[in-house]
Amino acid sequence: MPAPTPAPSTPAPLAGGTQGPHALRPLLDTTLHALTQGATTRNGPLPAGGPHAVTARIRATAHPALPETGTGAHESLHTLVRALAEDSADPAHPHCAAHLHSPPLALATAADLAASALNPSLDSWDQAPAASALEALTTQALAALAYPTRPAPDALVTTGATESNQLALLLARENARTTTPHTPLQIICGANAHHSIHRAAWLLGLPTPHTLPTPTGVIDPTHLHDALTALRDTPTLTIATAGTTDTGRIDPLPHLADLCDTHHTPLHIDAAYGGALLFSTTLRPALTGLDRAHTIALDLHKLGWQPIAAGLLAVPDTTALHPLAHQADYLNAPDDTEAGLPDLLGRSLRTTRRPDILKIAVTLRALGRQGIGHLVERVCATAHLLADLIDKHPRFDLYARPTLSTVLFRPTHTNDRTTAHIRRQLLHTGHATLGRTTTPDGLWLKATLLNPHTSPQNLTDLLTHVERHTPT
Numbered sequence: 094m095p096a097p098t099p100a101p102s103t104p105a106p107l108a109g110g111t112q113g114p115h116a117l118r119p120l121l122d123t124t125l126h127a128l129t130q131g132a133t134t135r136n137g138p139l140p141a142g143g144p145h146a147v148t149a150r151i152r153a154t155a156h157p158a159l160p161e162t163g164t165g166a167h168e169s170l171h172t173l174v175r176a177l178a179e180d181s182a183d184p185a186h187p188h189c190a191a192h193l194h195s196p197p198l199a200l201a202t203a204a205d206l207a208a209s210a211l212n213p214s215l216d217s218w219d220q221a222p223a224a225s226a227l228e229a230l231t232t233q234a235l236a237a238l239a240y241p242t243r244p245a246p247d248a249l250v251t252t253g254a255t256e257s258n259q260l261a262l263l264l265a266r267e268n269a270r271t272t273t274p275h276t277p278l279q280i281i282c283g284a285n286a287h288h289s290i291h292r293a294a295w296l297l298g299l300p301t302p303h304t305l306p307t308p309t310g311v312i313d314p315t316h317l318h319d320a321l322t323a324l325r326d327t328p329t330l331t332i333a334t335a336g337t338t339d340t341g342r343i344d345p346l347p348h349l350a351d352l353c354d355t356h357h358t359p360l361h362i363d364a365a366y367g368g369a370l371l372f373s374t375t376l377r378p379a380l381t382g383l384d385r386a387h388t389i390a391l392d393l394h395k396l397g398w399q400p401i402a403a404g405l406l407a408v409p410d411t412t413a414l415h416p417l418a419h420q421a422d423y424l425n426a427p428d429d430t431e432a433g434l435p436d437l438l439g440r441s442l443r444t445t446r447r448p449d450i451l452k453i454a455v456t457l458r459a460l461g462r463q464g465i466g467h468l469v470e471r472v473c474a475t476a477h478l479l480a481d482l483i484d485k486h487p488r489f490d491l492y493a494r495p496t497l498s499t500v501l502f503r504p505t506h507t508n509d510r511t512t513a514h515i516r517r518q519l520l521h522t523g524h525a526t527l528g529r530t531t532t533p534d535g536l537w538l539k540a541t542l543l544n545p546h547t548s549p550q551n552l553t554d555l556l557t558h559v560e561r562h563t564p565t
Contacts, residue, residue, distance in 0.1 A: 109210055126171065127171045131174065135523070137188070140181070191527050191539070193366055195394060196543065204454075215228065217424040217437060224450065228250060232248040236248040238371050253404035260417075266297055266299060279328065282302050310339070321356040328358075332362075333346060336365065339532075341366065343379055347382035361389070362388075366396065367379070372465040372469055373470050376473065379496070396469050396497075397465065398543075476495040476500050479555075480494055507563065511563075519562060
Protein backbone atom coordinates (compact mmCIF):
# COMPACT_ATOMS: atom_id res chain seq x y z
CA MET A 94 0.00 0.00 0.00
CA PRO A 95 1.52 3.36 -0.98
CA ALA A 96 2.17 6.01 1.67
CA PRO A 97 -0.67 8.55 1.97
CA THR A 98 -0.13 11.92 0.33
CA PRO A 99 -0.68 14.93 2.65
CA ALA A 100 -3.68 17.08 1.80
CA PRO A 101 -2.76 20.40 0.15
CA SER A 102 -4.69 22.55 2.65
CA THR A 103 -3.12 24.08 5.77
CA PRO A 104 -3.62 21.86 8.83
CA ALA A 105 -6.03 23.14 11.47
CA PRO A 106 -4.19 24.94 14.31
CA LEU A 107 -3.50 23.11 17.57
CA ALA A 108 -4.38 24.20 21.11
CA GLY A 109 -1.02 23.36 22.67
CA GLY A 110 2.50 24.67 22.29
CA THR A 111 3.58 28.28 22.22
CA GLN A 112 1.16 29.15 19.40
CA GLY A 113 -1.83 27.37 20.91
CA PRO A 114 -3.06 30.32 23.00
CA HIS A 115 -2.99 32.58 19.93
CA ALA A 116 -5.11 30.06 18.01
CA LEU A 117 -7.53 29.69 20.92
CA ARG A 118 -8.15 33.38 21.61
CA PRO A 119 -10.40 34.21 18.61
CA LEU A 120 -12.18 30.86 18.97
CA LEU A 121 -12.91 31.67 22.60
CA ASP A 122 -14.46 34.97 21.56
CA THR A 123 -16.70 33.10 19.13
CA THR A 124 -17.60 30.52 21.77
CA LEU A 125 -18.45 33.07 24.45
CA HIS A 126 -20.57 35.05 22.00
CA ALA A 127 -22.47 31.89 21.05
CA LEU A 128 -23.00 30.94 24.70
CA THR A 129 -24.42 34.38 25.42
CA GLN A 130 -26.76 34.32 22.43
CA GLY A 131 -27.99 30.82 23.22
CA ALA A 132 -28.69 31.56 26.88
CA THR A 133 -30.43 34.82 25.97
CA THR A 134 -32.68 33.09 23.46
CA ARG A 135 -33.58 30.32 25.90
CA ASN A 136 -34.20 32.83 28.71
CA GLY A 137 -35.02 30.21 31.32
CA PRO A 138 -33.84 27.05 33.06
CA LEU A 139 -34.92 24.69 30.27
CA PRO A 140 -35.85 24.97 26.57
CA ALA A 141 -39.57 25.04 25.92
CA GLY A 142 -41.45 22.44 23.93
CA GLY A 143 -40.21 19.16 25.32
CA PRO A 144 -38.08 16.44 23.68
CA HIS A 145 -39.67 16.56 20.21
CA ALA A 146 -39.21 20.30 19.85
CA VAL A 147 -35.60 20.21 21.05
CA THR A 148 -34.75 17.31 18.74
CA ALA A 149 -36.34 19.06 15.77
CA ARG A 150 -34.39 22.27 16.41
CA ILE A 151 -31.07 20.46 16.83
CA ARG A 152 -31.62 18.39 13.69
CA ALA A 153 -32.50 21.47 11.68
CA THR A 154 -29.36 23.25 12.87
CA ALA A 155 -26.80 20.42 12.92
CA HIS A 156 -27.76 18.46 9.80
CA PRO A 157 -25.73 17.17 8.08
CA ALA A 158 -23.57 16.01 10.98
CA LEU A 159 -20.76 15.04 8.57
CA PRO A 160 -20.79 17.43 5.58
CA GLU A 161 -18.62 16.68 2.59
CA THR A 162 -17.05 20.12 2.82
CA GLY A 163 -16.56 21.84 6.16
CA THR A 164 -18.12 25.19 7.08
CA GLY A 165 -15.03 26.54 8.86
CA ALA A 166 -14.06 26.84 12.50
CA HIS A 167 -15.96 29.99 13.47
CA GLU A 168 -19.22 29.14 11.72
CA SER A 169 -19.22 25.59 13.09
CA LEU A 170 -18.33 26.67 16.61
CA HIS A 171 -20.84 29.50 16.74
CA THR A 172 -23.70 27.54 15.19
CA LEU A 173 -23.42 24.41 17.34
CA VAL A 174 -22.43 26.08 20.62
CA ARG A 175 -25.32 28.50 20.28
CA ALA A 176 -27.72 25.64 19.51
CA LEU A 177 -26.44 23.66 22.48
CA ALA A 178 -26.76 26.63 24.83
CA GLU A 179 -30.21 27.53 23.57
CA ASP A 180 -31.58 24.03 24.09
CA SER A 181 -29.71 23.00 27.24
CA ALA A 182 -30.80 22.80 30.85
CA ASP A 183 -29.00 25.62 32.63
CA PRO A 184 -27.95 24.67 36.18
CA ALA A 185 -26.96 28.30 36.76
CA HIS A 186 -30.61 29.34 36.52
CA PRO A 187 -32.21 29.52 39.99
CA HIS A 188 -35.26 27.59 38.79
CA CYS A 189 -33.16 24.66 37.52
CA ALA A 190 -33.42 22.48 40.62
CA ALA A 191 -34.25 18.95 39.54
CA HIS A 192 -30.99 17.10 40.06
CA LEU A 193 -27.60 17.02 41.75
CA HIS A 194 -26.30 18.96 38.76
CA SER A 195 -24.48 22.04 39.96
CA PRO A 196 -23.57 25.21 38.08
CA PRO A 197 -19.77 25.12 37.68
CA LEU A 198 -17.66 27.96 38.94
CA ALA A 199 -16.25 30.19 36.17
CA LEU A 200 -12.85 29.70 37.77
CA ALA A 201 -13.05 25.91 37.55
CA THR A 202 -14.35 26.07 33.97
CA ALA A 203 -11.40 28.23 32.94
CA ALA A 204 -9.03 25.72 34.52
CA ASP A 205 -10.80 22.94 32.62
CA LEU A 206 -10.03 24.75 29.38
CA ALA A 207 -6.33 24.71 30.26
CA ALA A 208 -6.55 20.98 31.01
CA SER A 209 -8.14 20.37 27.60
CA ALA A 210 -5.55 22.50 25.79
CA LEU A 211 -2.58 20.76 27.41
CA ASN A 212 -4.33 17.37 27.18
CA PRO A 213 -2.12 15.31 29.51
CA SER A 214 -3.16 11.69 29.95
CA LEU A 215 -2.63 10.26 33.41
CA ASP A 216 -1.78 6.73 32.39
CA SER A 217 2.00 7.26 32.37
CA TRP A 218 4.29 9.86 33.87
CA ASP A 219 5.88 10.84 30.57
CA GLN A 220 2.45 11.97 29.32
CA ALA A 221 1.56 13.95 32.43
CA PRO A 222 4.58 14.98 34.52
CA ALA A 223 3.05 18.00 36.24
CA ALA A 224 -0.52 16.67 36.31
CA SER A 225 0.52 13.46 38.06
CA ALA A 226 2.42 15.40 40.75
CA LEU A 227 -0.48 17.84 41.20
CA GLU A 228 -2.95 14.98 41.44
CA ALA A 229 -0.92 13.25 44.16
CA LEU A 230 -0.64 16.43 46.21
CA THR A 231 -4.32 17.41 45.87
CA THR A 232 -5.85 13.97 46.42
CA GLN A 233 -3.80 13.52 49.58
CA ALA A 234 -5.07 16.87 50.89
CA LEU A 235 -8.69 15.95 50.17
CA ALA A 236 -8.25 12.49 51.69
CA ALA A 237 -6.84 14.13 54.82
CA LEU A 238 -10.02 16.21 55.01
CA ALA A 239 -12.02 12.98 55.19
CA TYR A 240 -9.52 11.10 57.38
CA PRO A 241 -7.93 13.83 59.53
CA THR A 242 -6.28 11.51 62.06
CA ARG A 243 -4.81 8.95 59.67
CA PRO A 244 -1.10 9.17 58.79
CA ALA A 245 -1.28 8.32 55.07
CA PRO A 246 -4.79 8.79 53.60
CA ASP A 247 -5.18 8.82 49.84
CA ALA A 248 -7.82 9.29 47.17
CA LEU A 249 -8.37 8.35 43.55
CA VAL A 250 -9.91 10.69 41.00
CA THR A 251 -13.03 9.18 39.40
CA THR A 252 -15.79 10.23 37.04
CA GLY A 253 -18.25 10.36 39.93
CA ALA A 254 -20.01 8.26 42.54
CA THR A 255 -20.89 5.47 40.12
CA GLU A 256 -17.22 4.77 39.45
CA SER A 257 -16.24 5.46 43.08
CA ASN A 258 -18.82 3.00 44.37
CA GLN A 259 -17.72 0.38 41.87
CA LEU A 260 -14.09 0.80 42.96
CA ALA A 261 -15.11 0.48 46.61
CA LEU A 262 -16.93 -2.78 45.93
CA LEU A 263 -13.99 -4.04 43.88
CA LEU A 264 -11.50 -3.34 46.69
CA ALA A 265 -13.80 -5.03 49.21
CA ARG A 266 -14.25 -8.05 46.94
CA GLU A 267 -10.49 -8.47 46.48
CA ASN A 268 -9.83 -8.16 50.20
CA ALA A 269 -12.55 -10.70 50.98
CA ARG A 270 -11.00 -13.19 48.55
CA THR A 271 -7.83 -13.29 50.66
CA THR A 272 -9.71 -14.80 53.61
CA THR A 273 -12.75 -16.51 52.04
CA PRO A 274 -11.80 -17.26 48.42
CA HIS A 275 -14.75 -19.60 47.80
CA THR A 276 -17.55 -17.46 49.28
CA PRO A 277 -18.62 -14.35 47.33
CA LEU A 278 -18.83 -10.99 49.06
CA GLN A 279 -22.36 -10.03 50.10
CA ILE A 280 -23.27 -6.35 49.89
CA ILE A 281 -25.66 -4.95 52.52
CA CYS A 282 -27.26 -1.59 51.76
CA GLY A 283 -30.41 0.33 52.43
CA ALA A 284 -33.22 0.89 49.97
CA ASN A 285 -32.03 4.50 50.09
CA ALA A 286 -28.68 3.59 48.51
CA HIS A 287 -27.71 4.95 45.11
CA HIS A 288 -28.69 2.70 42.20
CA SER A 289 -25.02 2.36 41.23
CA ILE A 290 -24.50 -0.01 44.18
CA HIS A 291 -26.72 -2.65 42.58
CA ARG A 292 -25.18 -2.05 39.15
CA ALA A 293 -21.65 -2.36 40.55
CA ALA A 294 -22.53 -5.65 42.26
CA TRP A 295 -23.82 -6.95 38.91
CA LEU A 296 -20.74 -5.76 37.00
CA LEU A 297 -18.42 -7.38 39.55
CA GLY A 298 -20.26 -10.72 39.53
CA LEU A 299 -21.39 -10.35 43.14
CA PRO A 300 -24.72 -11.55 44.55
CA THR A 301 -27.64 -9.15 44.45
CA PRO A 302 -27.24 -6.76 47.37
CA HIS A 303 -29.15 -7.55 50.55
CA THR A 304 -31.35 -4.46 50.71
CA LEU A 305 -32.70 -3.18 54.03
CA PRO A 306 -36.01 -1.30 54.10
CA THR A 307 -35.69 2.43 54.79
CA PRO A 308 -39.23 3.76 55.27
CA THR A 309 -37.87 6.77 57.21
CA GLY A 310 -35.29 7.50 54.52
CA VAL A 311 -32.30 6.14 56.46
CA ILE A 312 -31.01 2.75 57.59
CA ASP A 313 -32.33 1.52 60.92
CA PRO A 314 -29.34 0.14 62.91
CA THR A 315 -31.55 -2.67 64.24
CA HIS A 316 -32.14 -3.90 60.70
CA LEU A 317 -28.41 -3.80 59.97
CA HIS A 318 -27.64 -5.70 63.17
CA ASP A 319 -30.13 -8.42 62.18
CA ALA A 320 -28.67 -8.68 58.67
CA LEU A 321 -25.06 -8.89 59.87
CA THR A 322 -26.04 -11.50 62.44
CA ALA A 323 -27.82 -13.61 59.84
CA LEU A 324 -24.82 -13.34 57.48
CA ARG A 325 -22.11 -13.84 60.15
CA ASP A 326 -20.54 -16.73 58.20
CA THR A 327 -20.47 -14.74 54.93
CA PRO A 328 -18.01 -11.99 53.98
CA THR A 329 -19.99 -8.75 53.85
CA LEU A 330 -19.61 -5.07 52.97
CA THR A 331 -22.00 -2.55 54.48
CA ILE A 332 -22.97 0.51 52.43
CA ALA A 333 -24.14 3.68 54.17
CA THR A 334 -25.18 6.93 52.53
CA ALA A 335 -24.35 10.49 53.57
CA GLY A 336 -26.77 12.48 51.47
CA THR A 337 -29.31 10.39 49.60
CA THR A 338 -30.39 11.43 46.13
CA ASP A 339 -34.07 11.24 47.10
CA THR A 340 -34.19 13.33 50.28
CA GLY A 341 -30.61 14.33 51.16
CA ARG A 342 -30.80 12.37 54.42
CA ILE A 343 -27.69 11.02 56.16
CA ASP A 344 -27.65 7.52 57.60
CA PRO A 345 -26.77 7.24 61.34
CA LEU A 346 -23.07 6.82 60.60
CA PRO A 347 -21.69 6.34 64.16
CA HIS A 348 -24.24 3.62 64.97
CA LEU A 349 -23.64 1.83 61.68
CA ALA A 350 -19.86 2.06 62.16
CA ASP A 351 -20.20 0.57 65.65
CA LEU A 352 -22.13 -2.39 64.23
CA CYS A 353 -19.58 -2.91 61.48
CA ASP A 354 -16.78 -2.94 64.05
CA THR A 355 -18.67 -5.44 66.20
CA HIS A 356 -19.31 -7.75 63.27
CA HIS A 357 -15.85 -7.23 61.70
CA THR A 358 -17.27 -6.08 58.39
CA PRO A 359 -15.91 -3.18 56.30
CA LEU A 360 -17.98 -0.06 55.79
CA HIS A 361 -18.25 2.01 52.61
CA ILE A 362 -19.95 5.41 52.82
CA ASP A 363 -21.37 6.98 49.69
CA ALA A 364 -20.92 10.67 50.55
CA ALA A 365 -21.13 11.90 46.96
CA TYR A 366 -23.69 14.52 47.97
CA GLY A 367 -23.11 15.15 51.67
CA GLY A 368 -19.34 14.82 51.73
CA ALA A 369 -18.91 18.51 50.94
CA LEU A 370 -20.03 19.30 54.50
CA LEU A 371 -16.42 18.48 55.36
CA PHE A 372 -15.46 21.94 54.10
CA SER A 373 -17.80 23.66 56.58
CA THR A 374 -16.81 24.10 60.21
CA THR A 375 -20.44 24.46 61.30
CA LEU A 376 -21.96 21.66 59.16
CA ARG A 377 -19.15 19.09 59.42
CA PRO A 378 -20.50 17.51 62.67
CA ALA A 379 -23.37 16.02 60.61
CA LEU A 380 -20.73 13.68 59.14
CA THR A 381 -19.47 12.36 62.48
CA GLY A 382 -18.43 8.76 61.91
CA LEU A 383 -17.47 9.29 58.26
CA ASP A 384 -13.78 8.75 59.02
CA ARG A 385 -14.54 5.25 60.31
CA ALA A 386 -15.34 4.05 56.79
CA HIS A 387 -12.94 1.83 54.87
CA THR A 388 -13.78 3.76 51.68
CA ILE A 389 -15.63 7.02 50.98
CA ALA A 390 -17.16 8.26 47.73
CA LEU A 391 -17.06 12.04 47.19
CA ASP A 392 -18.30 14.18 44.28
CA LEU A 393 -17.09 17.72 43.76
CA HIS A 394 -19.31 18.23 40.71
CA LYS A 395 -22.23 18.30 43.16
CA LEU A 396 -21.57 20.48 46.21
CA GLY A 397 -18.18 21.52 44.90
CA TRP A 398 -19.26 23.44 41.79
CA GLN A 399 -16.86 21.71 39.42
CA PRO A 400 -17.49 20.94 35.75
CA ILE A 401 -18.32 17.27 35.31
CA ALA A 402 -16.48 15.04 36.10
CA ALA A 403 -14.91 15.50 39.52
CA GLY A 404 -15.36 12.40 41.67
CA LEU A 405 -13.10 10.88 44.32
CA LEU A 406 -12.72 7.66 46.25
CA ALA A 407 -10.94 8.25 49.55
CA VAL A 408 -9.23 5.57 51.65
CA PRO A 409 -7.65 5.85 55.12
CA ASP A 410 -4.29 4.49 53.97
CA THR A 411 -2.72 4.35 50.53
CA THR A 412 -1.95 0.65 50.98
CA ALA A 413 -5.69 -0.01 50.60
CA LEU A 414 -5.27 0.71 46.90
CA HIS A 415 -2.74 -2.09 46.26
CA PRO A 416 -5.33 -4.46 44.72
CA LEU A 417 -5.62 -2.02 41.79
CA ALA A 418 -1.99 -2.50 40.78
CA HIS A 419 -1.63 -3.30 37.09
CA GLN A 420 1.31 -3.57 34.74
CA ALA A 421 1.66 -2.79 31.04
CA ASP A 422 5.23 -2.65 29.83
CA TYR A 423 4.80 0.38 27.57
CA LEU A 424 3.31 2.44 30.41
CA ASN A 425 4.92 1.25 33.66
CA ALA A 426 7.76 -1.13 32.89
CA PRO A 427 9.24 -2.51 36.13
CA ASP A 428 12.71 -1.09 35.43
CA ASP A 429 11.20 2.37 34.80
CA THR A 430 9.34 2.16 38.11
CA GLU A 431 12.47 1.01 39.91
CA ALA A 432 14.31 3.94 38.37
CA GLY A 433 11.83 6.37 39.94
CA LEU A 434 9.17 7.00 37.29
CA PRO A 435 5.77 7.14 39.06
CA ASP A 436 3.41 4.24 38.34
CA LEU A 437 -0.01 5.68 37.47
CA LEU A 438 -1.90 2.59 36.27
CA GLY A 439 -2.92 1.66 39.80
CA ARG A 440 -4.63 5.01 40.24
CA SER A 441 -7.66 4.13 38.14
CA LEU A 442 -9.48 1.38 36.25
CA ARG A 443 -9.25 3.67 33.23
CA THR A 444 -6.13 3.92 31.09
CA THR A 445 -6.44 7.21 29.21
CA ARG A 446 -7.50 9.72 31.84
CA ARG A 447 -7.78 13.51 31.62
CA PRO A 448 -6.39 15.80 34.39
CA ASP A 449 -9.67 16.51 36.17
CA ILE A 450 -7.59 17.36 39.22
CA LEU A 451 -6.50 20.72 37.75
CA LYS A 452 -9.89 22.43 38.09
CA ILE A 453 -10.24 21.00 41.61
CA ALA A 454 -6.77 22.19 42.62
CA VAL A 455 -7.37 25.67 41.19
CA THR A 456 -10.66 25.95 43.10
CA LEU A 457 -9.15 24.75 46.38
CA ARG A 458 -6.29 27.22 46.07
CA ALA A 459 -8.52 30.15 45.09
CA LEU A 460 -11.28 29.68 47.68
CA GLY A 461 -9.65 27.63 50.42
CA ARG A 462 -11.57 25.34 52.75
CA GLN A 463 -13.48 28.23 54.27
CA GLY A 464 -14.52 29.68 50.93
CA ILE A 465 -15.95 26.39 49.72
CA GLY A 466 -17.49 25.80 53.14
CA HIS A 467 -19.31 29.14 52.92
CA LEU A 468 -20.81 28.14 49.56
CA VAL A 469 -22.02 24.85 51.05
CA GLU A 470 -23.52 26.66 54.03
CA ARG A 471 -25.22 29.13 51.72
CA VAL A 472 -27.12 26.55 49.65
CA CYS A 473 -28.11 24.61 52.78
CA ALA A 474 -29.46 27.84 54.30
CA THR A 475 -31.33 28.54 51.07
CA ALA A 476 -32.99 25.12 51.36
CA HIS A 477 -34.21 26.00 54.85
CA LEU A 478 -35.58 29.29 53.53
CA LEU A 479 -37.51 27.42 50.82
CA ALA A 480 -38.83 25.02 53.46
CA ASP A 481 -40.03 28.02 55.50
CA LEU A 482 -41.85 29.46 52.47
CA ILE A 483 -43.53 26.11 51.77
CA ASP A 484 -44.47 25.64 55.41
CA LYS A 485 -46.25 29.00 55.43
CA HIS A 486 -47.92 28.51 52.04
CA PRO A 487 -51.61 27.50 52.31
CA ARG A 488 -51.52 25.40 49.12
CA PHE A 489 -48.32 23.38 49.68
CA ASP A 490 -47.23 20.58 51.98
CA LEU A 491 -43.62 20.19 53.15
CA TYR A 492 -42.26 16.65 53.47
CA ALA A 493 -39.64 17.40 56.14
CA ARG A 494 -37.02 19.92 57.13
CA PRO A 495 -34.02 19.61 54.79
CA THR A 496 -30.85 17.81 55.87
CA LEU A 497 -28.71 19.21 53.04
CA SER A 498 -30.04 21.28 50.14
CA THR A 499 -32.91 19.05 48.99
CA VAL A 500 -36.50 20.06 49.73
CA LEU A 501 -39.53 17.86 49.06
CA PHE A 502 -42.98 19.37 48.73
CA ARG A 503 -46.25 19.03 46.84
CA PRO A 504 -49.57 20.81 46.45
CA THR A 505 -52.00 20.08 49.26
CA HIS A 506 -54.58 17.37 48.56
CA THR A 507 -52.94 16.45 45.24
CA ASN A 508 -52.62 12.84 44.12
CA ASP A 509 -49.50 11.26 42.60
CA ARG A 510 -50.78 11.48 39.05
CA THR A 511 -51.42 15.21 39.32
CA THR A 512 -48.07 15.83 41.01
CA ALA A 513 -46.26 14.05 38.17
CA HIS A 514 -48.28 16.02 35.61
CA ILE A 515 -47.38 19.35 37.26
CA ARG A 516 -43.69 18.48 37.02
CA ARG A 517 -43.93 17.55 33.34
CA GLN A 518 -45.87 20.73 32.56
CA LEU A 519 -43.11 22.80 34.14
CA LEU A 520 -40.55 20.94 32.03
CA HIS A 521 -42.58 21.40 28.85
CA THR A 522 -42.95 25.15 29.32
CA GLY A 523 -39.34 25.55 30.40
CA HIS A 524 -40.38 27.57 33.46
CA ALA A 525 -38.74 25.32 36.05
CA THR A 526 -37.07 21.95 36.46
CA LEU A 527 -37.98 20.01 39.58
CA GLY A 528 -37.19 16.39 40.39
CA ARG A 529 -39.46 13.72 41.80
CA THR A 530 -39.16 11.44 44.82
CA THR A 531 -41.48 8.64 45.90
CA THR A 532 -41.80 7.97 49.63
CA PRO A 533 -44.11 5.57 51.50
CA ASP A 534 -46.76 8.30 51.49
CA GLY A 535 -46.61 9.09 47.81
CA LEU A 536 -44.95 11.25 45.17
CA TRP A 537 -43.28 14.56 45.98
CA LEU A 538 -41.74 17.35 43.95
CA LYS A 539 -38.03 17.68 44.69
CA ALA A 540 -36.07 20.93 44.66
CA THR A 541 -32.32 20.37 44.81
CA LEU A 542 -30.76 23.75 45.48
CA LEU A 543 -27.12 23.95 44.39
CA ASN A 544 -26.89 27.55 43.19
CA PRO A 545 -25.30 29.79 45.84
CA HIS A 546 -26.68 32.87 44.04
CA THR A 547 -30.35 31.85 44.42
CA SER A 548 -32.29 34.65 46.13
CA PRO A 549 -35.42 34.63 48.29
CA GLN A 550 -37.31 36.19 45.37
CA ASN A 551 -36.14 33.35 43.10
CA LEU A 552 -37.66 30.87 45.56
CA THR A 553 -40.93 32.78 45.72
CA ASP A 554 -41.09 32.86 41.93
CA LEU A 555 -40.40 29.12 41.76
CA LEU A 556 -43.35 28.37 44.03
CA THR A 557 -45.49 30.73 41.95
CA HIS A 558 -44.69 28.71 38.81
CA VAL A 559 -45.72 25.50 40.59
CA GLU A 560 -48.92 27.08 41.88
CA ARG A 561 -49.87 28.30 38.37
CA HIS A 562 -49.67 24.75 37.05
CA THR A 563 -51.62 23.26 39.97
CA PRO A 564 -55.30 22.53 39.26
CA THR A 565 -57.68 24.48 41.47
